[in-house]
Amino acid sequence: MATGDGPTPLERFINGILPENPTYRQILGICPTLAVSNSMESAMTMAAAVAFVLLGSNVVVSLIRGLLRPHLRILVFTLTIAAFVTIADRFLAAYMYEMSKKLGPYVPLIIVNCIIIARCEVCAAKQSVLAASADAIGQSLGFALGLASIATIREVLGFGTWFGLPVFSHSWWPAWVVMILPPGAFITLGLLMGAANWIGAAWAKRASA
């Protein structure tokens, strides 16, 4: 495996947040994005669990990158990711039991979250631990940003609250139940992704003009 080439740690970190945002640019990890974004609390727990797993697997894969064999690398990535996901799942069951029940199978399903295996393949298997860590933190922040943007709109419109704190009074806000339900996730993600693409296109036009 080649080392040294590729973006610097700082570039990796910055790219993950906006230019290569997992939700709006790579469109990865959409299953948990749709499923757990009806409240900020569950969205941020999911983002933290993904950040832990991503950082752990990126560091381990980067440390052993010289030993990887091309035809067995996906097996090694999956094994590493599964170990960290199980730790995250047990931790939630021990210290955040209610949230663990609420997230249900979505925590074990982080194993098949494509953001993580993509980062192992694209960055950690080829670059130093420093670059892989910076990449993991940048991508995790990007994913948290994507989840937070959707969860904020859904929770505020659906419950009239944000992180459980009242934003709109129930006396005049009808609380759009559809925003909490699955259709609200698709509507919100679709509109936000449209907006992100429109802004991105406008910036690109200005830069080339």
Added chain:
Amino acid sequence: MNVSDKGGYIKQAWLVLALGGCFGAALAGVHAGLGGRIQANKLADTLGQIPSLVPGAVEGKAEVRIGRPVYRAVDSAGRCVGWVLPAAGQGFADRIQLLIGLDAQARTITGLYVLEQKETPGLGNRVEEPAWRGQFAGKLASRPLAVTKADKPGEGEIHAVTGATISSQSVTDIVNDAVAKFRGELSASSER
């Protein structure tokens, strides 16, 4: 592909085997550290559910019957008003853990609660919704319940979750099995 060209299976796969061993040890350590706490959380959840599973109950007292723990649900005067049985079995994806509420004579099911499940999101995981598990309340415990796809389930029938017949069947089987065993034990102990 000729294996000998690559230097044998062990030479190729040693990293996978070594990592498997390391991660296995790490997970055993995590379980040793957190297992007790997770069990305590589940116990608190179980005890907290007893009033909603057995009408009139205020708390549960742990007992051991048929070699497994059960909870005697008592009212505020300390009288036995029912039983709560923890039961588990294989679901569609992973083990399902249930709490089954019964009346004092174990004649009628009074409630059902899903303690843990990892069924398919949107399909099988609907077994934990109150509307679905509420079907069990009021059913006779004397004969096994059957799963049906008919719109209007009859006496002794449970309407399957659409698209999740196996999850529905698994939950019903776990309930039937646990209830039958417990009724056998209860009648045997009362004759003694």
